[in-house]
Amino acid sequence: QVQLQQWGAGLLKTSETLSLTCAVYGESFSGYNWTWIRQPPGKGLEWIGEINHSGRTNCNPSLKSRLTISVDTSKNQFSLKLSSVTAADTALYYCARGDSSGSGSSLTYWGQGVLVTVSS
Amino acid sequence: DIQMTQSPSSLSASVGDRVTITCRSSQDIRNDLGWYQQKPGKAPKRLIYAASILQGGVPSRFSGSGSGTEFTLTITSLQSEDFAFYYCLQHSAYPYTFGQGTKLETK
Numbered sequence: 001q002v003q004l005q006q007w008g009a010g011l012l013k014t015s016e017t018l019s020l021t022c023a024v025y026g027e028s029f030s031g032y033n034w035t036w037i038r039q040p041p042g043k044g045l046e047w048i049g050e051i052n053h054s055g056r057t058n059c060n061p062s063l064k065s066r067l068t069i070s071v072d073t074s075k076n077q078f079s080l081k082l083s084s085v086t087a088a089d090t091a092l093y094y095c096a097r098g099d100s101s102g103s104g105s106s107l108t109y110w111g112q113g114v115l116v117t118v119s120s
Numbered sequence: 121d122i123q124m125t126q127s128p129s130s131l132s133a134s135v136g137d138r139v140t141i142t143c144r145s146s147q148d149i150r151n152d153l154g155w156y157q158q159k160p161g162k163a164p165k166r167l168i169y170a171a172s173i174l175q176g177g178v179p180s181r182f183s184g185s186g187s188g189t190e191f192t193l194t195i196t197s198l199q200s201e202d203f204a205f206y207y208c209l210q211h212s213a214y215p216y217t218f219g220q221g222t223k224l225e226t227k
Binding site (some may be wrong): 031 | 152166218
C-alpha cells in the first residue's frame with residue numbers, strides 16, 4: 001500500500017522560506033515523478049513542480065525563481081522549499097506520485113496535505 | 121501554458137441523474153488528461169487517466185472520453201457519495217495545468 005506522508009511548518013511570516021517534506025512508504029522511489037501541488041483556501045489546484053529519483057526537476061515558471069525541489073533517495077523523501085513567501089502563497093500543499101502516462105505523468109497517490117499560512 | 125477551461129463551474133443534480141463535465145484545452149493534448157474527485161478536507165482522488173481509462177476501484181458509473189482539445193467526464197446514475205468537486209488535469213506539457221473545477225451539488 002503506497003502512502004505519502006508530508007510535514008512542515010504551517011505558519012510563516014512574509015519573506016520567510018516555506019519548507020515541506022514528503023516521505024514515501026510502500027513503494028520503490030525510482031520510476032516515478034514526485035510532485036508538489038497547492039490549493040489556496042476555497043480555490044482550485046496549481047501544479048508546482050516535480051522531481052524524479054535522479055534529481056531531474058520540472059517547475060512551474062510562475063514559481064521557479066523562488067522554488068527548490070530536492071530528493072533524498074536514501075530516505076525515500078522529497079522536499080519543497082519556496083523562498084520569500086507572501087500571503088499569496090497561503091495554501092494547502094500536497095505531495096503526489098506521478099506515474100508515467102502518455103507525454104508526462106498522471107498523479108495517482110497523494111499525501112494528506114499541509115496547510116501553510118503566511119501572515120505579516 | 122496550456123489553458124484548461126472546465127465547465128460548468130457548478131452543477132446541481134439529484135441522485136440517479138446523469139451528469140457531464142467538460143474540459144477544453146487551449147491546444148492539442150492528445151489524451152494526456154486525467155479527472156480527479158475532491159471531497160472537503162481530502163486530497164484529490166484520480167478517477168480517470170489517459171482521458172478514458174477508469175482507475176482501478178472506481179465505480180463504472182464514471183467514464184471519460186475525448187482527445188485533442190475536448191474531454192468529458194460523465195457520471196451515470198449519480199450516488200450520494202458523488203457530490204464533490206471535480207477537476208481535470210493536463211500532463212501533456214509543462215507546466216501541467218488543472219481546470220478551474222466543477223462543484224457538483226445536490227439539487
